[in-house]
Amino acid sequence: MANVQFENLFKNYGDVKAVEDFNLKIADGEFIVLVGPSGCGKSTTLRMIAGLEDITAGNIYIDDSLINKVHPKDRDIAMVFQNYALYPHLSVKDNISFGLRAQKLPKMEVENRVLEASETLGLQGLLSRRPGELSGGQKQRVAMGRAIVRNPKVFLFDEPLSNLDAKLRHKMRAEMKKLHKQVGTTTIYVTHDQIEAMTLADRIVIMKDGVIEQVGTPNEVYKKPNNIFVASFIGTPAMNFFEGKVKSCSKSLTTITLKDQKEIKLTSNIFEKDQDIIFGIRPEDISVNLDKKGKMKDSIEIDAVISVIEPMGHETIVICDSNYGELTGKVESSHTLKENMNVKLIIKEEKIYQFDKMSEKNLLL
Amino acid sequence: MSSNVHMIERLEKINPKKVIIWTLLFIGSIIMVTPIIFMVSMSFKTGQEVYIFSLFPEKATFDNYLFVLKESKFLYWGLNSLWVATFSTLSVLFFDSLVGYTLAKYNFRGREIVFIAILSTLMIPTEMLIIPWYMMSREFGWIDTYWGIAFPGLMTGFGTFLMRQFFMSLPDELIEAARIDGWSEFAIWWKIAMPLVIPALSALAIFHFLGNWTAFLWPLIITNDPDMYTIPVGLASFNGENETNWEIVMTASCLATIPTLFVFIILQKYIIKGIMLAGLKG
Numbered sequence: 001m002a003n004v005q006f007e008n009l010f011k012n013y014g015d016v017k018a019v020e021d022f023n024l025k026i027a028d029g030e031f032i033v034l035v036g037p038s039g040c041g042k043s044t045t046l047r048m049i050a051g052l053e054d055i056t057a058g059n060i061y062i063d064d065s066l067i068n069k070v071h072p073k074d075r076d077i078a079m080v081f082q083n084y085a086l087y088p089h090l091s092v093k094d095n096i097s098f099g100l101r102a103q104k105l106p107k108m109e110v111e112n113r114v115l116e117a118s119e120t121l122g123l124q125g126l127l128s129r130r131p132g133e134l135s136g137g138q139k140q141r142v143a144m145g146r147a148i149v150r151n152p153k154v155f156l157f158d159e160p161l162s163n164l165d166a167k168l169r170h171k172m173r174a175e176m177k178k179l180h181k182q183v184g185t186t187t188i189y190v191t192h193d194q195i196e197a198m199t200l201a202d203r204i205v206i207m208k209d210g211v212i213e214q215v216g217t218p219n220e221v222y223k224k225p226n227n228i229f230v231a232s233f234i235g236t237p238a239m240n241f242f243e244g245k246v247k248s249c250s251k252s253l254t255t256i257t258l259k260d261q262k263e264i265k266l267t268s269n270i271f272e273k274d275q276d277i278i279f280g281i282r283p284e285d286i287s288v289n290l291d292k293k294g295k296m297k298d299s300i301e302i303d304a305v306i307s308v309i310e311p312m313g314h315e316t317i318v319i320c321d322s323n324y325g326e327l328t329g330k331v332e333s334s335h336t337l338k339e340n341m342n343v344k345l346i347i348k349e350e351k352i353y354q355f356d357k358m359s360e361k362n363l364l365l
Numbered sequence: 366m367s368s369n370v371h372m373i374e375r376l377e378k379i380n381p382k383k384v385i386i387w388t389l390l391f392i393g394s395i396i397m398v399t400p401i402i403f404m405v406s407m408s409f410k411t412g413q414e415v416y417i418f419s420l421f422p423e424k425a426t427f428d429n430y431l432f433v434l435k436e437s438k439f440l441y442w443g444l445n446s447l448w449v450a451t452f453s454t455l456s457v458l459f460f461d462s463l464v465g466y467t468l469a470k471y472n473f474r475g476r477e478i479v480f481i482a483i484l485s486t487l488m489i490p491t492e493m494l495i496i497p498w499y500m501m502s503r504e505f506g507w508i509d510t511y512w513g514i515a516f517p518g519l520m521t522g523f524g525t526f527l528m529r530q531f532f533m534s535l536p537d538e539l540i541e542a543a544r545i546d547g548w549s550e551f552a553i554w555w556k557i558a559m560p561l562v563i564p565a566l567s568a569l570a571i572f573h574f575l576g577n578w579t580a581f582l583w584p585l586i587i588t589n590d591p592d593m594y595t596i597p598v599g600l601a602s603f604n605g606e607n608e609t610n611w612e613i614v615m616t617a618s619c620l621a622t623i624p625t626l627f628v629f630i631i632l633q634k635y636i637i638k639g640i641m642l643a644g645l646k647g
């Protein structure tokens with residue numbers, strides 16, 4: 001068990017800046033998820049912790065000791081690769097015990113530890129098989145077994161579930177969480193899937209182009225995104241955005257002109273005159289109404305036409321065309337909504353995110 | 366009933382393209398096999414009968430075999446050949462794959478230059494190297510020694526190239542996983558990389574062993590003592606100045622083929638068995 005710390009970490013591949021000024025403190029036992037679109041430097045960061053990649057600049061500490069120059073085998077980490085990297089010519093048992101045998105542990109101890117790990121992961125019946133004779137989920141378990149049997153200070157996972165089908169991925173996600181509860185080892189987990197990140201993480205690190213955009217608990221990054229990128233990356237379906245311009249602002253009332261010259265008034269004074277604003281609203285905060293009720297207090301009303309309906313069981317995704325572009329709502333399925341219907345989208349003012357168009361920063365923070 | 370279905374399926378499968386391919390292959394194999402059949406046939410003929418064109422000897426005899434095995438030095442030569450070819454093949458398997466692995470999986474300055482230099486040795490014909498090899502051997506006293514016969518083939522550019530290509534297709538993650546698991550670089554090569562390229566190693570072993578087994582020019586030059594001859598050199602020594610006893614040459618050739626058959630039979634199953642990437646991906 002250990003804490004992990006990054007100080008001004010940089011990684012360049014020639015001219016490509018894969019990781020830029022990465023700073024983070026990971027507490028002992030924490031489950032940290034690095035998430036971001038493909039190519040944003042997640043794997044590179046993980047591989048620098050593992051010692052598989054040289055560090056261009058900066059420091060990494062495990063358990064408060066600097067490990068920049070420490071050989072991978074002496075860092076006391078275990079890594080699970082996206083393609084599992086099981087040794088094809090070795091049995092499951094030998095795959096799991098391969099690292100222990102390198103440490104020249106007594107035979108009995110190796111045996112016991114392998115048994116223990118295979119019990120934890122339900123691999124008992126598979127120990128004599130070769131990786132080629134395993135299903136995707138079983139391979140994934142073996143890869144996990146190889147990691148936990150070493151009882152390392154830190155687990156590193158690089159998209160370990162992305163080769164599984166959706167159902168299995170869900171199941172393994174839950175097992176992953178359970179396992180972490182059981183062993184409590186500090187875990188750094190890389191994924192491009194924000195749902196995985198939200199469900200697994202104690203804290204999420206959202207990256208883009210090698211830079212950390214935000215660090216926070218799942219709740220924080222969902223409720224208080226630092227900027228437009230984080231807001232659009234977290235949550236499915238993604239947040240809706242539409243533009244506005246500040247027409248006038250007084251102490252307690254700001255008037256903002258939308259694209260179709262409609263004006264809305266907000267009771268806040270965080271704006272400057274003529275500032276370009278981007279509003280964000282999550283699909284789950286849009287209510288789709290058929291009847292033309294009178295205007296509700298502190299809310300915006302948008303006329304729209306339903307273009308697509310995506311039923312998902314107890315919820316339905318409603319995609320609408322409006323003067324502000326495409327807006328997506330998520331509603332309960334009891335609605336009798338049909339495609340091509342005219343509807344009113346009602347948005348509570350308090351649910352609206354407000355970003356500066358220039359800096360893309362969240363103005364409400 | 367079911368056999369009828371099979372018949373119909375078979376008939377449907379016959380198409381002109383296949384007929385042509387099969388015909389060509391058949392002709393090809395006849396051309397390849399005929400000399401071998403005559404070799405075997407002649408080894409059972411008597412001296413007088415050798416020049417009669419017939420597939421089956423009128424009176425089959427084992428005398429040739431007795432002569433080759435008992436009266437000539439064939440068994441010496443066979444052991445010489447076996448020893449040199451085996452030693453040389455093991456050496457090539459070890460060093461070529463070690464160098465090939467290094468070129469494929471490590472990034473170091475000058476890697477490309479080293480690779481191109483090794484590759485360019487493929488373009489130099491053996492005949493050109495024989496004089497420097499010979500002078501070197503004379504200097505070091507390697508004439509009429511096993512080492513002298515074997516040393517030019519202990520590492521080959523071709524084998525290095527072949528092994529590099531195979532190692533390049535090994536996923537880096539396997540090596541990285543083993544590195545994290547705590548094994549030394551040499552152990553990773555030996556325990557992880559090598560077992561996964563067994564098909565390539567088998568192919569290389571067959572090529573190299575056969576090449577060595579049939580090598581003629583260099584062993585002829587480096588050996589003077591008939592006790593040190595390899596089989597091809599020994600076979601050539603059956604050619605007298607005035608006449609050649611073809612039945613003896615053919616008999617010795619038949620015997621010389623047997624070990625190569627064994628090598629091929631033992632190793633070919635590893636070539637076919639591709640376990641390469643079975644452990645990766647879901």
Ligand SMILES: Nc1ncnc2c1ncn2[C@@H]1O[C@H](COP(=O)(O)OP(=O)(O)O)[C@@H](O)[C@H]1O
Pocket residue numbers: 013016017018036037038039040041042043044045
């Ligand atoms: N070995 C490498 N050589 C050159 N560029 C690389 C190498 N590895 C990664 N990169 C680049 O670094 C960036 C980050 O890559 P990576 O960390 O693999 O992204 P992620 O895992 O987030 O998808 C990408 O632009 C990628 O092209």
Ligand SMILES: [Mg+2]
Pocket residue numbers: 039042043044
């Ligand atoms: Mg990656």
